[in-house]
Amino acid sequence: MLLRFLSSVLLAVLATPVVADTVWLRNGDRLTGEIILLDGGKLALKTRYAGQVLIAWKDIDTLRSDQPMLVRRQGFESEHSERLEAAGQGMVRLVNGSSQTIALGSINRLVPPKAVLSDRVIEGNLDAKLDMKRDSSETDEWKVKGNTRVEHGRWRHVLSGELERKVKNDVKTADNWQLEYDLDRFIDEHWFWRAGAGHDEDEFAFLNRQRTLGTGPGYRFWDTELGRFDMIAQLNRVQLRSAEGELSFNTYGLEWDYKRLLWGTRLELYSTAELQLPDIEEVDYVFDAEAGLRYRVNEWARLSLLYELDAARGLGQSTSERRYLLGIGVGW
Known part of the structure; x- marks a missing residue:
């Protein structure tokens, strides 16, 4: 097939x-x-x-x-x-x-106007970051993030993932990966229905595995040669695993996907985010977002600057983690 x-x-x-x-x-x-x-x-x-x-x-x-x-x-x-x-x-x-x-x-x-629900869209990006420190200790950290989408007829396939590893003095201190697949079925030019699945693994986290299944409606505000903007609302089923056991619950999610080409396509501004509201008392919300710039060096090479934010609130306390990544990548 x-x-x-x-x-x-x-x-x-x-x-x-x-x-x-x-x-x-x-x-x-x-x-x-x-x-x-x-x-x-x-x-x-x-x-x-x-x-x-x-x-x-x-x-x-x-x-x-x-x-x-x-x-x-x-x-x-x-x-x-x-x-x-x-x-x-x-x-x-x-x-x-x-x-x-x-x-x-x-x-x-x-x-040039894009044909509505056409069979011609294949695009994606792969960004990589390598950080090597040589001082009182030797630290090697690398991260790879990628996504691709294929549209044909009323269907759209979206695949994204990332892989991160960190080694300090020959001892691994970070090892995690995540993969997500979404399938969209367009009802008309703007409305579509999404079904998706995600899997996260983190060897050094307390919650070392997370699996997610979700479905819900989405709305495409625009999709032209200049960029796109989608918003999706989903009902998700989340399963968490730790050394102490497993926990399953539902969440209500809202996410967006934004892209805008600037300076005659030389620059690309992009942002994705997802807000999850779990139906358990221990967690109020979980928010994951990223925003970045890509500079087109030539037809395929990119320089990228990325900002990531992971935030959560539960049991009266808030936590957040921010990361800045500067790397190189390819686009298609």
């Missing part, structure tokens, strides 16, 4: 027609490729010969695109165009049944 799915994805990619947009620069150069988006004064153009390049909007003389675009102009709401045509120095023609010629300088955003 997996081989058949991957084969269908590959065939769909190979069968997709190549988009050939054209950008004319003020210095007389001409570039061809696929317009990804315009944002923050930078036009992102994906080329076959140089990968993705960023072009200052002020350096563009005119352009042409045969793909539909959402056009945001100063003082106007976003408008849809079937295509863009070159219209002379500093101008472009918007074609949508009728046509109108406008100045490039009046446009501050171009975004």
Whole structure:
């Protein structure tokens, strides 16, 4: 089944027609490729010969695109165009049944619209951090975090996980990992239903194993080339294990998933968070969140800065743990 799915994805990619947009620069150069988006004064153009390049909007003389675009102009709401045509120095023609010629300088955003519930989204990131200290003791700490998502038709698969290990003077002092899988079924363009499962292992924690099963509705506020924002409410069944035994209970959860591309896709701002309200008296809430920035070095390499927060309250006391990670990664 997996081989058949991957084969269908590959065939769909190979069968997709190549988009050939054209950008004319003020210095007389001409570039061809696929317009990804315009944002923050930078036009992102994906080329076959140089990968993705960023072009200052002020350096563009005119352009042409045969793909539909959402056009945001100063003082106007976003408008849809079937295509863009070159219209002379500093101008472009918007074609949508009728046509109108406008100045490039009046446009501050171009975004190709995503097809609703389409079979074309495969994306993910893998970030790694290594910390080596050599002073009075030798400490090696490394952490790997990754996630990927695949959308096909009305289905979306989301897989995420992380692995952390720390060794001090040849003695292991931290060893934990977690893995989560979510399956979403879209009801319409915005609403979907999620079912998910998670598993955490921590060799050095009092609660050394946690298993979670959950389901509930979600709402996608937007999903464009600029980013996405989802919120999900879930009812979860949690099972904890320790050396003293096992404990099972229900929780009410709320989580979000936010991503925003900046500076012509060069920067990525992202954030995820999950709030759990257990139905036991000993714990009031558990809150896990992370936020970070990724800097695109090239088509696949990333530099990442991540902030993590784990907080909980129970039995009248609050605890929190904060972590800052600086590392390298890959994106697809």
